[in-house]
Amino acid sequence: MAEHFRGELPKILRLLAAPAGFLPLGPALTLAVRRFARRKPAVFDRLGDYGKCSFLIEPSDLDVCFLMVPDGTRAEVKCLRRRASQHADVTVRGPLLVLLGLLDGTFDGDALFFNRAIAVSGRTDALVALRNAIEDAELTPADFVGATGGLGRLVDRSVIGGLGLARRFTGSPIPGEPS
Amino acid sequence: MSLELVCPAGTPSALRAAVEAGAHSVYCGFRDETNARNFPGLNFSPDELVEGVRFAHAHGAKVLVAINTFAKAGAMDAWKAALANAEKAGADAVILADLAVLDHAATHHPNLRLHLSVQAAAATPEAIAFYADTFGVKRVVMPRVLSVEEIAKLNAAINVETEAFVFGGLCPMTEGRCSLSSYATGKSPNLTGVCSPPEHVAYTEDRNGTATRLNGFTIDRFGAGEQAGYPTLCKGRFVAGGKTSYLFEDPVSLNAASLIAALAKAGITALKIEGRQRGKGYVTEVVRTFRAAVEAIDAGGTEVEVGRLLAGLVEGGRQTSGAYKKTWR
Known part of the structure; x- marks a missing residue:
């Protein structure tokens, strides 16, 4: 796979982002996805049987990766050290800030692929299904922390604003503009 | 308006x-x-x-x-x-x-x-x-x-x-009359609603870049940093007359x-x-x-x-x- 992508985190941040610090994220993300599945089951209906496929999400600028099986209320997310050899039905690789932009709909997946801002391998049909389900889910940062109401709006505004700033700082692709 | x-x-x-x-x-x-x-x-x-x-x-x-x-x-x-x-x-x-x-x-x-x-x-x-x-x-x-x-x-x-x-x-072909996808996958936009159905598409990364395969046929290969296109036969790169090119249409x-x-x-x-x-x-x-x-x-x-x-x-x-x-x- 390609080694470097546009918009990766600066080296100093990568060094600070020690894998051990991320590993507890797995159970927390598992709970967040299951909670979301109970709240919006239609998103997982859209995925159909592809919900049982495994998706390896590899931020190219971190030493950790995320292995996800988005099977509704039985969903599971594991946070792993990237060096561990891991089989998955689908692998998606790219800078963390770009991958997060796919989650909230900031970026168009096809455009990122055309511009080689991400790399994909494995079962393309499962990836397309996941991409379309995520597109329709209208995920927000508040969904991941289970915040609602005023607190949810505050979380969304802060995180989305922060991500926008971070993308400008790291030179991430800008929607509509060539990479 | x-x-x-x-x-x-x-x-x-x-x-x-x-x-x-x-x-x-x-x-x-x-x-x-x-x-x-x-x-x-x-x-x-x-x-x-x-x-x-x-x-x-x-x-x-x-x-x-x-x-x-x-x-x-x-x-x-x-x-x-x-x-x-x-x-x-x-x-x-x-x-x-x-x-x-x-x-x-x-x-x-x-x-x-x-x-x-x-x-x-x-x-x-x-x-x-x-x-x-x-x-x-x-x-x-x-x-x-x-x-x-x-x-x-x-x-x-x-x-x-x-x-x-x-x-x-x-589409470079006249719409509704293109069967290119059918030849490689058995499915077409006209009858099943899909050109290059994703279950037949695979991307493989190696040292030379990314190969695009459609039901096992390699239809394109692009180097690191080279812009990519959709995995359709009409936008594939093929060898003809000793020359490799986008035969039908560029991406x-x-x-x-x-x-x-x-x-x-x-x-x-x-x-x-x-x-x-x-x-x-x-x-x-x-x-x-x-x-x-x-x-x-x-x-x-x-x-x-x-x-x-x-x-x-x-x-x-x-x-x-x-x-x-x-x-x-």
């Missing part, structure tokens, strides 16, 4: 994004083989369409439902159900291609407004008159093989509305923004943006940009630089005005 902007929506959230970005009309399809974007996880359930139509109408936009694949002989139930569900949802029109589906719609759903899909490839006054006289078709989507001059001549000889694609994926997107005024003058009623398989990011950027372009031309202002604004969203990093100019002649 001089020109209607018809925008794509593959999901309910894309429909809302298109409407909020300024679409006059949104087109979408059901989650089955009755439409030409039958991809996993894409499209609308009947209930989602009801909600989508309600949202669009509340914001002053229309919803057009694409039921534009060719029905299978003796197995038309899915197409009949799609027509009934579109009418029940309050769709403003259905976009059809198949003679049997058109006949069923005209006979059993006389209140549904009928548009003729680009998949029908109607490019002559005689063909269009047949669809208008026989089924009451009110609008025809122009095949993407006609020049602006040819469209002007055609519009002068017919008495139905016409719609022209102005942005997005570009490239249509952009006819510079021809909006000419298309209006040629009698076009509506401008269509391709991309029901694309994300909200694409829908929002493209619809917003083209709405500004249409309004600028309506107001007699200067042309909006659509090509520059949307350069990051196009296939292969390249844009073309396609057959509209026919510069190769």
